Amino acid sequence: MADLCYIVRRSCEIKAEIVEKDEKESHIRAILNYGHTLGHALEIAGRYRRRHGQSIAMGSLFAAYLAEKMGIAEEPVYPKILEINHRLHLPVKAACFPEEKLVSIMQKDKKNVGESITFVLPVKIGKVKILTDISVKSILRTLKDYYKEVA
Numbered sequence: 001m002a003d004l005c006y007i008v009r010r011s012c013e014i015k016a017e018i019v020e021k022d023e024k025e026s027h028i029r030a031i032l033n034y035g036h037t038l039g040h041a042l043e044i045a046g047r048y049r050r051r052h053g054q055s056i057a058m059g060s061l062f063a064a065y066l067a068e069k070m071g072i073a074e075e076p077v078y079p080k081i082l083e084i085n086h087r088l089h090l091p092v093k094a095a096c097f098p099e100e101k102l103v104s105i106m107q108k109d110k111k112n113v114g115e116s117i118t119f120v121l122p123v124k125i126g127k128v129k130i131l132t133d134i135s136v137k138s139i140l141r142t143l144k145d146y147y148k149e150v151a
Helices: 001-019 028-033 038-045 052-070 078-087 101-105 134-149
Strands: 117-126 127-134
Touching: 001 028, 001 078, 028 117, 028 127, 038 052, 038 101, 052 078, 052 117, 052 127, 052 134, 101 117, 101 134
Parallel strands: none
Antiparallel strands: 117 127
16 A cells, blocks of 8 residues: 555656646646547546546556557557556456547547647657657557457
């Protein structure tokens, strides 16, 4: 329990530091959206029956999967995030909402640029990259593969 308290406290401290540096979310603060692109879509599709943290955990796992499939991960991140989710008893398999529905919800996200969907993707543990040019077609294909992987 002490470990969990430390993790939560340290996470809050890091978040506060980032928000202080970028109050208007014009640059570095965007990294705090890691896991939120799919996470928010899962919340909306599931009518908020799952807790926010659980949805974001699943979104983080998918982001790691997407980063590896796109070839931007410098190291295997998906197995590490999967292991963390298992250790913390976080969900790894989302209710299988139709991929098209999830993408439709993601397209309405305010962080998007043009027709593409914005994702914060892990390059390695502790380092992310914000991509604003991921095509809908690519996300649909990767979501379908991901659902097969976690089935």
